[in-house]
Amino acid sequence: MTSVSFTLHPRLNADCIVAGDWPLSRLLLMNDSRYPWYILVPRRNDVREIHELDAADQTQLFRESMILSRALAQAYKGDKLNIAALGNVVPQLHMHHIVRFTTDAAWPSPVWGKHPAKPYSEGEALAQIERLLPRLELPLMPLRTVAPAVTPPADQ
Template sequence: MFVLDSRLEQDTLLVGDFPLCRLLLMNEARYPWFILVPRREEVSEVFQLDLADQRQLWQETTFLAETLKDSFGADKMNIAALGNVVSQLHMHVIVRRRDDAAWPAPVWGKHPAEPYTDEQVAAIRSRLRLVLTENFNFAEESGRES
């Protein structure tokens, strides 16, 4: 049974589910920073997924990155699966702009997180909802509150 790592649950807001991955929004308002987590048990590395899931992960990641680039006017998209602190496999998909607070450095560890307001979260969900549901088998989740 899939269980989201408690650190990811603590630091993110639930957006919904792709066919393979749970889509989370990092609760850091300075950057549109999303995390995809394959809903598979005890997976910490991409190579632990079967080939079909590996392809699905990459498809969901690239679709999300393209959608975010267009929706948020990115100068660069950062995509990474690090897992040094949280071992559960998760893919960071981060919109970067030349004028963001950390450019060109990494976004993590630069400064304390600036949480989203409820209105900001609603606007982001609304912005993504139409594109994701029309172009991908995406299901919104209402389980965890923002």
């Protein structure tokens, strides 16, 4: 763990609801109820690419991604799970995990920019996180601070 305070990119802070922390990553729920969409953000400042993490952090990120992927598969039984670390808009390293269904609003295209986000109500966001929690093989550490208010995400 680093002793330097971690800062979440303002765009991720505005577009997402914080679910909690794992040893390396902060787990976020994208505030778009059209898709079960979670994001892992390694809590390392000034890192843009996976190869910039040290070997131990790379291994931990992969482990956390696989734990999240299995939990999403169990919780949602989607047709496909899209995992991406693009960083074209938000330079801070983050990995999208998006459950896709052949019946979803953007299928088979990528979700980015296809439709305006449909924000969760506060209760719906909490229900999505609670749906995932019992399926996670690694418990999340709750944050001491309150997660940001549920607000509509900006266009991806």
